[in-house]
Amino acid sequence: MSKYKEIAEKVLGNVGGASNVDQAWHCITRLRFNLHDKGKVDMESIKRIDGVLGAQFSGDQFQVIVGNKVSDVFAELEPMVEGGGSGSGGEKKGEKQGIVSATMDFISGVFTPILPALAGAGLLKGFLALFVTLGWMNNAGDTYAILNAIGDSVFYFLPFFLAVSAARKVKTNEYLALIIAGTLMYPTFIDAANGITDVTSFSIFGLSFISIPVLNYSSSVVPIILAVLLLKYVYNAVKKVIPSVVSLMFSPMITFLIVLPITLWLIGPLGTNLGEGLSTIFVYLFDVAGPVAGLLLGGFMPLIIMTGMHYAFVPIAIQNINNNGTDTFLQPMMFISNLAQAGASFGVAVRSKNKAMKQLAVSSGISAMIGITEPAMYGVNMKLKKPFIYAMISSGILGAFAGWYGFKAFALGGLVGVFSIPVFADPSGATAPLVIALILFVLSLVIPFILTMVFGFKDIPEEGQKEEAPAATDEKKESAGVTGTQTQTVVQSPLKGELVPLKDLSDPTFAQEIMGKGIAIEPSENHIVAPVSGTVMVLPDSQHAIGIKGDNGEEILIHIGIDTVSLKGQHFNALVKAEDRIEVGQKLIEFDREAIKAANIQTVTMIIVTNTPDYLDVLSINDSGPVFEGEQLLTLVR
Missing domain, CATH: 3.30.1360.60 (Glucose permease domain IIB)
Structure with missing residues (x-):
């Protein structure tokens, strides 16, 4: 396999x-x-x-x-x-999807399948602009005309691509959707919109109140998507009333006679105005408050990419290019942000002493430099926290400059990174935009690299590595009596949630560290996993707590909630039993947070090192903020 x-x-x-x-x-x-x-x-x-x-x-x-x-x-x-x-099969279970969530999901589902076509064609147009800028090609020659036609085709005939993609997303007939796109792009309407004919409007069925405006739907986005949505509901309704014996012929015909006049009369103009309106808003923001818009969008672009919401900006970027010939916000900010993630990852590769992390940081940095940032974000920068922050700070600062200068892309280029530099070349041959792109390319890599090297991060020690105690503070090192020959044991977080210092707990047994040192977590999920590999020592019938003896001698108590013993096992489900061998990350206990809270009992979960006296110190990586399952939580220093 x-x-x-x-x-x-x-x-x-x-x-x-x-x-x-x-x-x-x-x-x-x-x-x-x-x-x-x-x-x-x-x-x-x-x-x-x-x-x-x-x-x-x-x-x-x-x-x-x-x-x-x-x-x-x-x-x-x-x-x-x-x-x-x-x-x-049937409806989805669970909560009804919100309108914002549904919109983002729909846009992502429509645009992601056609991204390879958009990326390939856009990059070709970018290289053409680069060749003109460098004087390698004449933009009035035949070769340029042919290659430009190849690169421009997907954008000119974009309604056809979106018709298929949208039809697949909403599960309606793709070929009927193509009829709608074909009608919008028919020469009768295109020629009228381009002034080739003298027609200024159309009427239909002799109805004087229906006046179909003359519009050019080439490269348009919103009209065809709205029309396909209408097609789905009309076609389904028509099929229900037409006898099955003649449905194959009459259902599509009747659907066309309903959907296409409405599309040409109302939906097309509405979609055109909506798309142009959104495009105008973003252009206005970057014209009036470019530095602020660039700072915010550039700085927070990694978070937008993490949620996948950047795909929601694709139709607006396409509309910008269609209206103004440039994309002023999406690709410029992604260009800076992606390269910043690469720069921070390269900084980790140089500074980290962990060989596995070094290798991962190099490969992830190269990937991010090309335009694929998830390996760098999830595997390196977010895992170490500070490099991710350095990258966001860098991209925010450079985004502010880009917004002030008016840095823009002249084509849609797919993966936004080193290979997308040509899309920032001006097709007219002006050199300044390309020079700025190269300067931002260098700075986006160098600034987070320097920040990572200078200010550092909490490195992840290799398994079994002997090194100095964690670089918390010199005072902590001295109080722990740490030397360069002492060893550490890492305890991972058994659940996802928010960190809570033990001293803030209402139970004095834990707050006063009577049972040992550790940390607490307010959970955001309904299970715990093994923080270390070892053996289950204790698992009471109430299943609200578990004691583990790790392979390195560490004894860990995980206590779910305060006074949860009173529930007598209700709302808990242990997946292991006493004396079982467990591996780090293995799921141990499931519990129902909402039911426990409904019983007016706290769900804050304690992770305690019960044999604390065996160690020089028990250090928590952080005292507050979010923590993820499997993240390094405690360091035990011998």
């Missing part, structure tokens, strides 16, 4: 199987799912799959972050979900 097929099978099994998949597709780095019942997802098992960088819900869309090989994994996954994942 190939590695990619193994990943696909494990992912599919942990999202509830093919029958739970409504839709599946992929973008550049992520597998994306719409699921019937998101409660069937085993998030933590998916995160532990070799080859998976992370997993998350973005609205009701479930995303599995795979990285550069996502297309290979999806090629194995796609035949597994056909039939069971066709989306023909």
